[in-house]
Amino acid sequence: MYHGRSSGKGPSNPAQLYQQPPRLLIVQIALHSWADIRSNLCEALQNFFSLACSLMGPSRMSLFSLYVVQNQHECILPFVQVKGNFARLQACISELRMLQREGCFRPHGTSLQLAVQDGLQQFKQYSRHVTTGTSLSYTSLEITVLTSQPGKKVVRQLEEGLKDTDLIRVRRLQVVEITKGVLEYMDSGSPVEEPSSDESSILGTDIDLQTIDNDVVSMEIFFKAWLHYSGTDQEHIHLLLPSRCFSNISRAKDDSMCLKCDLQERLLSPSLLPGTADGSLRMDDPKGDFSTLYQMASQSSASCYKLRVIKALNSSGICESLTYGLPFILRPTSCWQLDWDELETNQQHFHALCHSLLKREWLLLAKGEPLSGGHSQREPTSTFYVIVPSRSPTLLVKAVATRELLLPSPFPLLPEDPPDDSLKIVESMLDSLELEPTYNPLQARSHLYSYLSSTFTKPQGRLHPSWESQALRKAGQLQTSRVRVTVAPLPMIPTPSRAPKMPAASKPSSEAFFWPSKEGVAEEKEEEYLSGL
Numbered sequence: 001m002y003h004g005r006s007s008g009k010g011p012s013n014p015a016q017l018y019q020q021p022p023r024l025l026i027v028q029i030a031l032h033s034w035a036d037i038r039s040n041l042c043e044a045l046q047n048f049f050s051l052a053c054s055l056m057g058p059s060r061m062s063l064f065s066l067y068v069v070q071n072q073h074e075c076i077l078p079f080v081q082v083k084g085n086f087a088r089l090q091a092c093i094s095e096l097r098m099l100q101r102e103g104c105f106r107p108h109g110t111s112l113q114l115a116v117q118d119g120l121q122q123f124k125q126y127s128r129h130v131t132t133g134t135s136l137s138y139t140s141l142e143i144t145v146l147t148s149q150p151g152k153k154v155v156r157q158l159e160e161g162l163k164d165t166d167l168i169r170v171r172r173l174q175v176v177e178i179t180k181g182v183l184e185y186m187d188s189g190s191p192v193e194e195p196s197s198d199e200s201s202i203l204g205t206d207i208d209l210q211t212i213d214n215d216v217v218s219m220e221i222f223f224k225a226w227l228h229y230s231g232t233d234q235e236h237i238h239l240l241l242p243s244r245c246f247s248n249i250s251r252a253k254d255d256s257m258c259l260k261c262d263l264q265e266r267l268l269s270p271s272l273l274p275g276t277a278d279g280s281l282r283m284d285d286p287k288g289d290f291s292t293l294y295q296m297a298s299q300s301s302a303s304c305y306k307l308r309v310i311k312a313l314n315s316s317g318i319c320e321s322l323t324y325g326l327p328f329i330l331r332p333t334s335c336w337q338l339d340w341d342e343l344e345t346n347q348q349h350f351h352a353l354c355h356s357l358l359k360r361e362w363l364l365l366a367k368g369e370p371l372s373g374g375h376s377q378r379e380p381t382s383t384f385y386v387i388v389p390s391r392s393p394t395l396l397v398k399a400v401a402t403r404e405l406l407l408p409s410p411f412p413l414l415p416e417d418p419p420d421d422s423l424k425i426v427e428s429m430l431d432s433l434e435l436e437p438t439y440n441p442l443q444a445r446s447h448l449y450s451y452l453s454s455t456f457t458k459p460q461g462r463l464h465p466s467w468e469s470q471a472l473r474k475a476g477q478l479q480t481s482r483v484r485v486t487v488a489p490l491p492m493i494p495t496p497s498r499a500p501k502m503p504a505a506s507k508p509s510s511e512a513f514f515w516p517s518k519e520g521v522a523e524e525k526e527e528e529y530l531s532g533l
Helices: 014-018 034-052 086-097 111-130 151-161 182-187 216-227 340-360 420-431 448-456 467-473 475-479 519-531
Strands: 023-028 063-069 073-081 141-147 170-179 208-213 237-242 256-265 305-314 323-332 362-369 384-389 395-400
Touching: 023 111, 034 086, 034 216, 034 448, 063 086, 063 111, 073 086, 073 111, 086 448, 111 141, 111 151, 141 151, 151 170, 151 208, 208 216, 256 340, 305 384, 323 340, 340 362, 340 384
Parallel strands: 023 063, 023 141, 141 170, 170 208, 237 305
Antiparallel strands: 063 073, 237 256, 256 323, 305 362, 323 395, 362 384, 384 395
């Protein structure tokens, strides 16, 4: 994967832990597949941004821009702040949906690389002018190319086309191929030959290649990964194990072994979203209950939060009513500042721990150690956690109650022999239920997406409440009011005679420059750009 190395410091505050780098999405449109992909992609983007724009607390996504590549490249949405811009993002998705009516054409061979270069140019221009004199800092960009073309072929096109391009500001370059099933994929064209063993990336680094299925859920899951903190500047958690607990793990000098781990959320907290069951509980305050683990892991770049294992438990030895808060996932760290040997050894020990716990049917009880450097004379409170192994291999971490938190529960044991009449009635009722072996959250829909989207929509009288239907009825108006790019775009490939005329937004023009050298004019144009059209 294409990972740039930023500073040597980890996140210094919770906001940095959440925030992801700016993202450029390039959608490569092909005539034979766009009609099948368009609806799923637009719905997934709509659902994703309804979440991203609604999350309380620190912004997880900073900037977003969208390009499309048909017979040539075009900027549909210049870089905008995601939070507070749901209306602009909706309009952008509406325009993407309507591209089917405009017609799709075979993309030119260099259109994709020009889109990457133009998007990178706009990012440099935005970060140079918008962040001047502010606390904002946009140092690197992640670029995702979404295509229905064979992924390996697209990767080779980008490697060849970008070999002379300065990509120092690109943190990650990713090609995502949308697959349509084995038979349809085989019929779409000849297979791409595997690269020979002596071929190497012209960029000097790998372009990440990934495939996703052409359905709304798969695309949603892909976009939701953008909400994860994926920084690799520092490990998040040190898991300290007494070496005598596991005979197959080597001893450390201080009679304990340190596993360096990264922390990942398992799910979004309902308390961060309006209209959910826990919506009245605001946990976006860094000093609130949410800090028990995830925030503690981000409070200092000088030291990691430590979990010291103190006991082992049988897998059935804890009552679920004693756990609280959101679960988190521990995995071996991918911190780039560690050498390869240490990363490999750390991962092997982590996997061995998961294997041993599963074999023994054990859980671990761990105690959170306070960060050093505090000046308070009061003794800090301790938080305890139960660590559950998985075959992933990962470890699930859940906070567990202590004596101080317990409330009395004087419940007697369950009677061994309930009345026969009641037993027959209940058994008959249970027999009528459909039995599923596992719970699948993808089949449980709370209609949260539609609710969140509606919270951004202003009342329109008797008009249809669906923003999509309004946008489709006003297709012509949207076509004439496309957002303008912030810098002069790169030269376009000559347009074929049968291709539609490109809108003024994509033509090189002096009007496309939003950032003149005069400071007063720049401020005026910056305010116009940020406020939206």
